[in-house]
Amino acid sequence: MTITYDPHHPMYLDEADTRAELTRVYDLCHGCRLCFKFCPSFPTLFDYIDQHDDQDAGKMTSAQQDHVIDECFQCKLCYINCPYIPGQSEWALDFPRLMLRADAMRRANGQVTLRDKATTAFMGNTDAIGKVSVATVKITNKVMGAKPGSLIRKAVEATAGISSVRLLPKFARERFSTWFDKRPKVRVGKKQGKVTVFPTCLVEYQEPAIGKALVKVYEHNGIECSLTGAGCCGAPYLHSGDMAKFTKVAVDNVATLAAEVRKGNDIVVPQPTCSYVLKKDYLDYVGGPDAQLVAEHTFDAAEYLMKVHKTEGSSLDTEFAGEVPETITYHTPCHLRAQNIGLKSRDLMKLTGAKIKLVQQCSGIDGMWGLRAENAELSIPIGKKLGEMVKDADGDVVAGDCHLANTAITEQSGTTPVHPLQVVAKAYGLDAE
Ligand code: SF4
Ligand code: SF4
Numbered sequence: 230m231t232i233t234y235d236p237h238h239p240m241y242l243d244e245a246d247t248r249a250e251l252t253r254v255y256d257l258c259h260g261c262r263l264c265f266k267f268c269p270s271f272p273t274l275f276d277y278i279d280q281h282d283d284q285d286a287g288k289m290t291s292a293q294q295d296h297v298i299d300e301c302f303q304c305k306l307c308y309i310n311c312p313y314i315p316g317q318s319e320w321a322l323d324f325p326r327l328m329l330r331a332d333a334m335r336r337a338n339g340q341v342t343l344r345d346k347a348t349t350a351f352m353g354n355t356d357a358i359g360k361v362s363v364a365t366v367k368i369t370n371k372v373m374g375a376k377p378g379s380l381i382r383k384a385v386e387a388t389a390g391i392s393s394v395r396l397l398p399k400f401a402r403e404r405f406s407t408w409f410d411k412r413p414k415v416r417v418g419k420k421q422g423k424v425t426v427f428p429t430c431l432v433e434y435q436e437p438a439i440g441k442a443l444v445k446v447y448e449h450n451g452i453e454c455s456l457t458g459a460g461c462c463g464a465p466y467l468h469s470g471d472m473a474k475f476t477k478v479a480v481d482n483v484a485t486l487a488a489e490v491r492k493g494n495d496i497v498v499p500q501p502t503c504s505y506v507l508k509k510d511y512l513d514y515v516g517g518p519d520a521q522l523v524a525e526h527t528f529d530a531a532e533y534l535m536k537v538h539k540t541e542g543s544s545l546d547t548e549f550a551g552e553v554p555e556t557i558t559y560h561t562p563c564h565l566r567a568q569n570i571g572l573k574s575r576d577l578m579k580l581t582g583a584k585i586k587l588v589q590q591c592s593g594i595d596g597m598w599g600l601r602a603e604n605a606e607l608s609i610p611i612g613k614k615l616g617e618m619v620k621d622a623d624g625d626v627v628a629g630d631c632h633l634a635n636t637a638i639t640e641q642s643g644t645t646p647v648h649p650l651q652v653v654a655k656a657y658g659l660d661a662e
């Protein structure tokens with residue numbers, strides 16, 4: 230049994246070795262039980278072990294081990310909760326990364342169904358889908374926006390594996406990069422920074438308003454923005470165990486982004502899953518000085534602004550002449566919490582004078598896990614809980630950084646959240662449309 234989270238380790242994809250490591254970790258978690266409330270994986274795991282009088286994790290079958298793996302949606306909350314992580318404990322336990330290893334191992338050993346592979350191939354190809362969907366936006370939105378459970382949605386589920394009952398984010402009429410290239414050149418005042426925006430597929434093809442707000446807020450504060458040609462971060466491949474495709478995407482993106490950093494730019498990312506991937510996963514799968522450089526210079530969009538505000542000699546404009554809500558319900562996405570950077574979007578929105586009500590509950594979407602047909606039944610109750618918490622908080626505005634989690638909030642509460650940068654743009658009185 231090898232304790233490794235290094236995808237290049239010779240034993241990483243070995244089935245017997247990975248399953249022995251699963252037994253070791255499942256046994257430790259069964260003894261600890263701290264994470265029982267985060268997701269279905271842990272209760273499932275504990276139930277299987279408790280079926281045996283001697284509570285021996287080694288008696289779990291491969292199918293039972295796989296059941297636990299399938300229910301992990303990579304929120305990372307167990308990692309931030311765990312006292313036994315590598316570097317802090319001899320147990321060197323990193324549950325989410327072990328799940329990634331197990332997924333990759335199963336794929337490498339032919340244990341993933343054709344249907345599953347087809348869904349990953351479809352959902353992972355976000356750039357191709359995004360380009361076609363924006364070009365045919367009226368038809369695409371009619372299909373994807375058809376009533377949940379309708380015949381047309383059932384046909385999409387049958388062909389692409391996307392749940393027929395979930396609310397899906399709509400596509401935009403114009404790509405963010407098209408807007409960015411067309412807009413008049415802007416001269417910033419007192420220069421406080423220089424960034425390259427990694428727009429993410431969600432902002433590029435589905436919610437460009439987030440990117441527009443980012444650029445306007447940054448430029449308003451003297452931060453020059455340019456745009457990278459790098460494509461999707463590759464998260465849908467990574468979270469489905471397709472190591473080969475993820476690594477290819479990651480290698481290309483690291484080369485492109487490292488060149489931006491060498492030009493003197495930091496990289497800013499307006500979606501939490503994607504900034505997590507750039508900061509953490511590229512280090513594991515690509516490694517080397519370029520991946521390190523990219524990780525060190527990548528910031529969540531609000532994190533970067535708060536860095537400017539807290540750095541001596543620079544600060545954000547704190548005069549808000551626009552519309553400031555009295556209370557904001559703010560949903561903290563798991564993949565931002567997992568970055569251990571504090572709640573920078575909350576701090577940023579607090580500068581406007583609004584009172585922030587926090588909602589810390591997973592959406593159950595995590596990447597695209599909750600949108601896959603086979604996961605909808607498990608994911609919807611998690612989203613429902615979030616929807617109820619948002620309704621109970623009853624803020625004047627609902628804000629959240631993750632566009633997919635925001636879509637789950639809309640689905641479950643009827644309220645459409647905005648990104649924190651959209652709140653701030655509006656508070657400055659900037660026209661971010
Ligand atoms: S990463 Fe999240 S979903 Fe996966 S096991 Fe940990 S808490 Fe559960
Ligand atoms: S991941 Fe860590 S904290 Fe969570 S149950 Fe396992 S050992 Fe305990």
